[in-house]
Amino acid sequence: MTGRTEPSYRTARRAGPAPVAVDTMGGDHGPDEIITGAVAAVREHGVRLVLVGQAPRIRARLDRLGMAGKIPIVHADEALSMDEGALASWRKPRSSVAIACHLVKQGRASALVSAGTTAGVVATARLRLKGQQGVMRPAIAVTLPTRPRPTVLLDAGATADVKPETLVQFAAFGTAYAQVRLGLARPRVGLLNIGAEPGKGDKVTKRAYELLAGGQPGIEFAGNVEGDGLLSGAVDVVVTDGFTGNVALKTLEGAMRMASAEVRAALTATRTARVGALLQRRRLLGLRERFDSETYGGGVLLGLNGTVVIAHGASHARAIASACALAHDLAAGRIVEKVREQVAAIRTSRFGRWTHGDRDDKDKAAEPPAEPSAPDAGGDEPTAKAPGEEGPTAAGEGGRHELVAEGQEPPARP
Amino acid sequence: MTGRTEPSYRTARRAGPAPVAVDTMGGDHGPDEIITGAVAAVREHGVRLVLVGQAPRIRARLDRLGMAGKIPIVHADEALSMDEGALASWRKPRSSVAIACHLVKQGRASALVSAGTTAGVVATARLRLKGQQGVMRPAIAVTLPTRPRPTVLLDAGATADVKPETLVQFAAFGTAYAQVRLGLARPRVGLLNIGAEPGKGDKVTKRAYELLAGGQPGIEFAGNVEGDGLLSGAVDVVVTDGFTGNVALKTLEGAMRMASAEVRAALTATRTARVGALLQRRRLLGLRERFDSETYGGGVLLGLNGTVVIAHGASHARAIASACALAHDLAAGRIVEKVREQVAAIRTSRFGRWTHGDRDDKDKAAEPPAEPSAPDAGGDEPTAKAPGEEGPTAAGEGGRHELVAEGQEPPARP
DSSP states (O other): OTTOBOHHHHHHHHHSSOOEEEESSOSTTHHHHHHHHHHHHHHHHOOOEEEEEOHHHHHHHHHHTTOTTTSOEEEOOBOOOTTOOTTHHHHOTTBHHHHHHHHHHTTSOSEEEEOSOHHHHHHHHHHHHOBOTTOSSOEEEEEEOOSSSOEEEEOSSSOSSOOHHHHHHHHHHHHHHHHHHHOOSSOEEEEEOSSSSTTOSOHHHHHHHHHHHTOBTTBEEEEEEOGGGGTTTSOSEEEOOHHHHHHHHHHHHHHHHHHHHHHHHHHHHOGGGHHHHHHHHHHHHHHHHHHHHHTGGGEEEESBSSEEEEOOTTOOHHHHHHHHHHHHHHHHTTHHHHHHHHHHHOOOOSTTTSOSTTTTTTHHHHSOTTSOOOSSTTOHHHHHTOGGGGOSOOSSTTOOOGGGGGTSSOOOOO | OTTOBOHHHHHHHHHSSOOEEEEOSOSTTHHHHHHHHHHHHHHHHOOOEEEEEOHHHHHHHHHHTTOTTTSOEEEOOBOOOTTOOTTHHHHOTTBHHHHHHHHHHTTSOSEEEEOSOHHHHHHHHHHHHOBOTTOSSOEEEEEEOOSSSOEEEEOSSSOSSOOHHHHHHHHHHHHHHHHHHHOOSSOEEEEEOSSSSTTOSOHHHHHHHHHHHTOBTTBEEEEEEOGGGGTTTSSSEEEOOHHHHHHHHHHHHHHHHHHHHHHHHHHHHOGGGHHHHHHHHHHHHHHHHHHHHHTGGGEEEESBSSEEEEOOTTOOHHHHHHHHHHHHHHHHTTHHHHHHHHHHHOOOOSTTTSOSTTTTTTTGGGSOTTSOOOSSTTOHHHHHTOGGGGOSOOTTTTOOOGGGGGTSSOOOOO
């Protein structure tokens, strides 16, 4: 049954651009909530979808929502449970996420939306879609609801251990993403750091600063930003590793929750304050909700051969609908191609081994003659350690250190 | 003139325990604000102080506050300016911070308070006070105003690059600090991470988890906590590296500012909301102020041979007074000794090179015979790379990677 395509889907496929594949099995609220959100995306945003999951259940739900037979379904028997991590991508090759990835890989879907666990979705997507040519590691981009315009933060948790060159690539991802999603011609990119001046930070961040400040084609580098700069709107894109980015994002979430609790405490403490307080409280809760839906609701995994939108596990129907619309917009904006072009443009030579722009210059002579000739100029070294070929290494679980690639430690294959 | 002691100070010294040295030259608001705060500490908290800085100016200010001749003064010609970083500790050996450190080292002061730049104060203190025996790197502890009781976060920015063993030592620092400051017998220690389960995180954090979960004498390890756990009060102490800790803390600050701005916007948007809103706004601003004064207002540098309280540069008199009281309480609680005992107790053997508790067992045989014999059992390896002996490496500027000590890369001395 796995991967069997409904007749309606075959028909729909011929009618126009590929639809967005929705994994109906992830999320804390069960398939019904996700299907409700998917239907809203079709009705309100006009997005074309294909639903992946247990076909009878999806059919029953569509029936109740008056959409029977109107959205194509691809059956998948298995689901990644919410407590499964990266290894699940190996254990469950027929999970709904894996099958959705398969549809994207085959070109039968343009993008994929899942509300599964970040670790599970990232690992499965890396394994099934593989890393884009020249990309060292994938990153999750989230959009923070800052004013006057939003700020893109990446990596929010896909790659915990990075090299300086990885951060430069993330700057390229972020530039492409802000161009497509926010419509900015030259988004300003900041490096998350512990001081504004050059020379601040840990070893990796310092070197990344040098590489970025040295000038990278297509990247408008605006220097270091500190933690409070995440929300100030001073830059359009903030780049950091997946460990720091994840901690910062969850700290924000915790702070919003704390602020809401304080307002609630004030509300119950003073009776006279109630009427006015209500309005403010609504605004603050709105702020918190904006964080929840716009950040977690739409984390986008970049750097793979396909667009993957990771909705927060706690997403309700509305957040799922937004995630579907986002996936559609990103696919229509050709985000995968934009990322590829942006990454190919950057120069981050390191000991002459890691080459893009300067490959044809000094580094050619240093290459061992026995090396198989690369079919194109994308740089074979990064391809050789493309994420998808390394097994499940996402979001902490089973993740290995970047330095492994330099032979400092033998990798422990799962 | 430098270091010259006023007669009143000599007299005061004999009268009882050593006073707290206050650097009057740091901070954004100038010496007068700091001296005002110091006077408040004397009057309201009964703390004994010695003021370090330009004696004529201090005298004039004390005169105006009606305290002429009542607080001892030690003259210092120079000051670290607010834009100076770690190198200033070398360039200005007679800065007010350096002289305050000198007083602590000589036992003429019990602790030190400065509102200078974090980088400058940390570097000067490391250079002048040196690291405690057995301590790899210092850390800054801040106390977050969570409910029902506060949470200690460390490191908030002293050491950007850490080893797993450094994080275990920070757990020991944090335990001692929570015991002295919060009066907890067995504070619960969490490791800041990107997932709650074991096996999450970057390479360093994963290994630190193993070391902590393996059991460390005196440390009550409660597992991983995520970014939102910083504010949930689930643990008493949260341990992380200085890069992540600094980013998390500043992100919190930014989030509080954003929440305040939202409330302010609600206030101006609806006229009917004003009366009630005012109360809430006050509460939220209070929350923000609590963050500013209790966290930045009292960051404590741990791991050196002396207690250093780093007040936020923007501290007003009230925050300075709190910082003086905190410094006094920590010195009275023998925090330096408590940290030493806690660090000496932990076991973090790594490749047989890094030893405390198990020094007398298997590792003895592995030691090279030519090694100079350590006078006591505190572990000579950590002492050999004590922070103070490495020059200015604090808070990013001039800081070198921990891995240098393992010979992976030649250190670039400043």
